Amino acid sequence: MKIFVTGATGWIGSTVVDQLLAAGHDITGLARSDDSAAALSAKGARALRGDLDDLAGIRAGAEAAEAVVHLANKHDFADQAATNRSERGAVQAVGEVLAGSHRPFVVAAGLAFLAPGRTATEADRSPFHGVDSLRGGSENLALEFAEKGVGTVVVRFAPTVHGAGDHGFLAGVVATARAKGVSAYAGDGANRWAAVHREDAGRVVRLALERGVPAGTVMHAAAEDGLPFRDIAEAVGRGLGLPTASVPVDNAAEHFGWLHKFATADMCASADATRTLLGWTPTGPTLEEDLDSGCYYR
Ligand SMILES: NC(=O)c1ccc[n+]([C@@H]2O[C@H](COP(=O)([O-])OP(=O)(O)OC[C@H]3O[C@@H](n4cnc5c(N)ncnc54)[C@H](OP(=O)(O)O)[C@@H]3O)[C@@H](O)[C@H]2O)c1
CATH class of the missing domain: 3.90.25.10 (UDP-galactose 4-epimerase, domain 1)
Known part of the structure; x- marks a missing residue:
């Protein structure tokens, strides 16, 4: 499968790319620097130079792919609003490109503040909606695209990978x-x-792509x-x-x-x-x- 991966050089993205390459997939990763582009080329992936805020580049990556995995995040805790805007903007851009195509779109999410005081399950809906909410409400935005012919799969990673x-x-x-x-x-x-250990987290992403899970599925990458x-x-x-x-x-x-x-x-x-x-x-x-x-x- 031709897969476009944002955050391909990150902590989770690196193992996801390794695992997808080992399984024979054709990977293009978004790279915002020469170092990131070189790291991707060295392992046999293609690099698409761009930035989370360069939505034209993100759209181009999604258009050329049979599936998209979105793992990039600015993680700027000093400017959470900017982080949220970029996260939402990227999900919106990919969703618009994939609409009607039923191509898989795996979106990273988290478990923070989802169900304090009890054990959250995949059936719990995220309470975060809109750009000013946690992660820019990107989980719910991505799931809305499942209603528009996008093969959205949300992967909520444990707070420690x-x-x-x-x-x-x-x-x-x-x-x-x-x-x-x-x-x-x-x-x-x-x-x-x-x-969850990083390798196990990466495997959830690979299996989510390979098993053809239904659009709108929410997964938990949580081993403990x-x-x-x-x-x-x-x-x-x-x-x-x-x-x-x-x-x-x-x-x-x-x-x-x-x-x-x-x-x-x-x-x-x-x-x-x-x-x-x-x-x-x-x-x-x-x-x-x-x-x-x-x-x-x-
Ligand atoms: N790790 C965890 O424990 C955990 C837990 C819950 C949820 N998550 C979520 O899972 C996803 C992946 O997390 P991670 O731990 O792998 O993150 P990470 O190690 O911080 O990696 C972030 C990735 O995003 C890229 N990136 C950052 N700013 C960018 C920008 N402006 N334009 C383009 N790319 C940019 C980075 O590129 P460079 O390599 O060039 O810096 C890197 O590839 C994120 O959405 C994160 O919030 C992670």
Whole structure:
């Protein structure tokens, strides 16, 4: 299959591209720099130079493809509005190109703030609509395109897609502990994080493309439903040789900085429907195995 991948050089995108190439697919990745273009060429993918805000380039990539995977995100937590606008704009542009074609469109999403206090399932609808909402409401926008002949498949990744080289939230937790000299959790630390190893997360994307799942399907890339944040903090404390301690919830923003909304969030999710639909069985290390392997502390 000819597949256009945005975010092809990112943490998840790199393994997705590797796995798709290994399965014999023809990959074109959006590249915003010479380095990213070179990284794609070196592994046998094509590079399409462009940017998330260059919608003409994104449209051209989608037009030439039999399927699109959208994994790029600015992740600018200092300018969330700009990040949201770009995310929504890219989904809108791809959706318009694919409308009526029934070509697959796999869109990255998250589990944050979806169902606090309980285990989210694939049947839960995202409460975020419109450009000013989380991720620019892109999950719901992408699902609206399923009504217009687009083969939309939403993949909600666990809040930690872990493994050696991770630079996401978990790496932020480790960096915060190192900087503060204490591995902290907020309050009783009972808020949970779902988790998935990077290779298993990539496999969800590949299988979503290859299995021809129905348009409008929502998947969860979550191998572990939810670890209490206190357990994560204790593993990080062990790994860094630092004490683990509770900080008052009211002080979490000061302690965790930009990360505090996620460090205090309850983000538990099952992936039962995804496992059944795709025949997906995670095989990678668990979150605690990765934390105890030392790969986060080098
Ligand atoms: N990792 C997680 O734990 C996690 C959890 C939940 C949801 N997600 C979502 O899953 C998706 C992939 O995440 P990730 O962890 O792989 O992200 P990442 O490692 O930060 O990679 C982001 C990708 O987007 C590209 N990008 C950033 N700004 C761009 C721009 N202005 N124009 C074009 N490309 C741009 C980057 O290109 P360069 O390589 O050139 O920088 C990179 O390929 C994102 O939507 C993310 O929010 C991730």
